[in-house]
Structure formats: structure tokens, C-alpha cells
Amino acid sequence: EIVMTQDPATLSVSPGERATLSCRASQSIRNTLAWYQHKPGQPPRLLIFRASTRASDIPPRFSGSGSGTEFTLTISSLQSEDFAVYFCMQYHDWPRTFGQGTKVEIK
Amino acid sequence: QVQLVQSGSELKKPGASVTVSCKAAGYSFTNHAINWVRQAPGQRLFWMGSINTDSGNPTYAQGFTGRFVISLDTSVSTAYLQINRLQAEDTAVYFCVRSRPLWGFVFDIWGQGTVVTVSS
Numbered sequence: 001e002i003v004m005t006q007d008p009a010t011l012s013v014s015p016g017e018r019a020t021l022s023c024r025a026s027q028s029i030r031n032t033l034a035w036y037q038h039k040p041g042q043p044p045r046l047l048i049f050r051a052s053t054r055a056s057d058i059p060p061r062f063s064g065s066g067s068g069t070e071f072t073l074t075i076s077s078l079q080s081e082d083f084a085v086y087f088c089m090q091y092h093d094w095p096r097t098f099g100q101g102t103k104v105e106i107k
Numbered sequence: 108q109v110q111l112v113q114s115g116s117e118l119k120k121p122g123a124s125v126t127v128s129c130k131a132a133g134y135s136f137t138n139h140a141i142n143w144v145r146q147a148p149g150q151r152l153f154w155m156g157s158i159n160t161d162s163g164n165p166t167y168a169q170g171f172t173g174r175f176v177i178s179l180d181t182s183v184s185t186a187y188l189q190i191n192r193l194q195a196e197d198t199a200v201y202f203c204v205r206s207r208p209l210w211g212f213v214f215d216i217w218g219q220g221t222v223v224t225v226s227s
Contacts, residue, residue: 034213043111043202043217049210087152091213095168096142098152 002026002090006099012107019075021102023088028068032092035064035073038085038101047086048073078104109133111141111203111218118224119193127221129186129203136184137161140206142214143177143188147199157206158186193225 003026013019023033031051036044046055048064051071061076075082087101114128129141142157156167158177165177176189190197200220207215 032211032213041219043219045217046213046215049213049215055215089152089214091211094154094166096154096214098154100151 001095002029002093002097004088004090004097004099006086006088006102008102009100010103010105012105013078014107015080016077017107019078019082019104021073021075021086021104023066023071023073023099025069025071025090025092029090029092031067032090033064033066033071034089034091035062036087036089037082038087044087075104109216111205111216113201113203113218113221116222116224118226120227121193121195121225123193123225124189124191125193125223127188127190127201127203127223129188129218131184131186131205134205137181139208140212141177141179141186142204142206143186144202144204144214145199146202146220147196150199152202155188155201160186190223193223195225197223198225199223 005024007022033051035048038044047058047062052064063074065072085101085103088099110132112130117125119125137160140157143155145153155171156177158165174191179186200222202220203218204214205216206212
């Protein structure tokens with residue numbers, strides 16, 4: 001199965017600053033990579049699919065890039081509501097596999 | 108509003124069974140497969156299996172055969188995850204998730220999660 005690795009485990013950022021999150025696949029997944037935001041007590045929310053396409057109603061401060069094995073999620077200017085856990089998922093092959101998550105916390 | 112609403116938290120003893128339900132609303136149920144994903148404490152998400160809501164055919168991940176049964180009732184737009192012979196290691200949050208065919212079958216809508224605790 002494809003192993004997804006996220007870095008860093010925790011990212012401390014001040015409001016208004018940029019956050020850059022990394023996700024790496026153990027083999028090429030082309031662009032079949034999604035990013036999700038997960039807050040406690042809420043269902044995960046799809047942010048990005050096809051590595052760089054924003055899902056419906058996702059603000060433009062969220063952007064995704066990459067292909068093959070290296071992917072990045074960038075939050076250009078962190079808002080208070082953006083502090084959460086972010087995880088990636090590959091949907092290139094079965095079983096679908098997930099990264100372990102990056103917690104974005106207030107610095 | 109498109110949503111998946113799951114049943115409430117469960118506390119079960121080892122050896123018992125539990126059924127988690129996932130009711131779809133706001134879209135045509137049979138147009139999107141439903142997946143089940145588990146998150147054990149401190150662990151990453153793990154895909155358990157899925158069900159084709161048109162044919163009713165389930166598929167299971169390795170390690171989730173035998174004790175796990177995925178089913179559905181299209182008359183009430185609901186999918187089910189049944190876990191038999193519960194073990195302490197089954198303690199986790201269980202999510203149902205919809206696949207979106209037009210977006211490459213990415214998982215787009217998630218249920219709120221159901222906490223299953225297995226303890227004697």
C-alpha cells in the first residue's frame with residue numbers, strides 16, 4: 001500500500017502568517033491527492049482535491065501544489081478558524097491511505 | 108444540505124456486537140459509494156472498506172474481513188457498519204464518508220464520527 005508521510009507533526013504559526021504543510025507519498029500518485037481540515041467534534045472538511053483544486057466554498061487563502069510524490073498545502077494568511085489538524089489522503093490506489101496529520105496551532 | 112449523519116456513541120463489552128449507522132441526506136444516495144474509515148486513539152485514519160450503494164456490493168480492506176459487515180438500506184438512504192466479537196483494539200472513532208465520482212472518487216462528505224468504546 002502507498003504510505004503517506006506528513007511534515008511537520010505540529011506547526012506553530014501566528015495569526016496572519018503563512019503556513020506551509022508537506023505531504024509525501026511512497027510512490028507516485030500523480031495528482032490524486034486531497035487535503036482535509038479536521039477540528040475536534042466536527043467532520044473532516046475537504047479543502048483540496050486533484051492536488052490543487054479547491055473544493056466548493058473553500059477560501060482562496062488555501063492552495064495546494066505538487067504532483068508525483070511531493071505535495072504542499074499553503075495557507076497564505078492564517079485566520080483564527082484555521083487552527084486545526086490537516087491531513088492528506090491519496091486516492092490513486094486502493095486501499096486509500098492517509099497521512100498522520102499536521103496540527104496547526106497558535107504561536 | 109448534503110450531509111451524512113451517524114448514530115451516537117457506543118460503549119460495549121468485549122465479545123459483543125455493535126452497528127453504526129450513517130444516514131445520507133441532500134443527494135441521491137445510490138449515486139455515491141459510502142466508505143468507512145477508522146481512527147483509533149493516537150493513530151492515523153485507516154480505510155476499512157466501502158459499499159457500492161447502487162449494487163449493494165461491499166469491499167473490505169485487508170484486516171477488516173470476517174468480523175466486519177458493511178451493508179445498506181436504500182429505502183432509508185442509510186449505510187451500516189456492523190462489528191462482531193468486539194475487541195479492545197476496536198475502540199476508535201468510526202467515520203462514514205462519501206465518494207464523489209465526478210471528482211475522481213475523492214472522499215468529499217464525512218459523517219460526524221461515532222465513538223465506539225470497548226471495555227469490560
